[in-house]
Amino acid sequence: MTRFIVRLLVNAVALWLTTLIVSGVSVDAYGTGGTTETVLTYLLVALIFGIVNGVVGTVIRVVAFPLYVLTLGLVSLIVNGLLLGIVAWISGLIGFGLDIDGFWWGVLGALVLAILAWLIGIVIRPIVESGDRRR
Numbered sequence: 001m002t003r004f005i006v007r008l009l010v011n012a013v014a015l016w017l018t019t020l021i022v023s024g025v026s027v028d029a030y031g032t033g034g035t036t037e038t039v040l041t042y043l044l045v046a047l048i049f050g051i052v053n054g055v056v057g058t059v060i061r062v063v064a065f066p067l068y069v070l071t072l073g074l075v076s077l078i079v080n081g082l083l084l085g086i087v088a089w090i091s092g093l094i095g096f097g098l099d100i101d102g103f104w105w106g107v108l109g110a111l112v113l114a115i116l117a118w119l120i121g122i123v124i125r126p127i128v129e130s131g132d133r134r135r
Helices: 002-021 035-063 065-070 075-093 103-133
Strands: 025-028 097-100
Touching: 002 025, 002 035, 002 103, 025 035, 025 103, 035 065, 035 075, 035 097, 065 075, 075 097, 075 103, 097 103
Parallel strands: none
Antiparallel strands: 025 097
């Protein structure tokens, strides 16, 4: 459970940083857009991204495995952009959340999001592991 919460927080922070870096990716906060609503919106979008990535992403990666081999993994950029687009579509259905200006902004946003989540994970991992050892 702790691992899930940490991963959710890492993805939410990485998404927030992505919206600051990539101008074509933004998040429309729920309600008045106060601090609490904004944080909850980022957490909700990160949760949706985790579910979409875990379910739809796995199916796409299995089906597109030959393309991954042929392109030496470069098709993953397109797949991740597609997954981010699906998250934007789902969050748009509920009336707030992720907003992407176009497919290529989604691809760039997915690339930046993945790099930031990886870097934050590298920084957070020793802290989380040291906390697990104390128990």
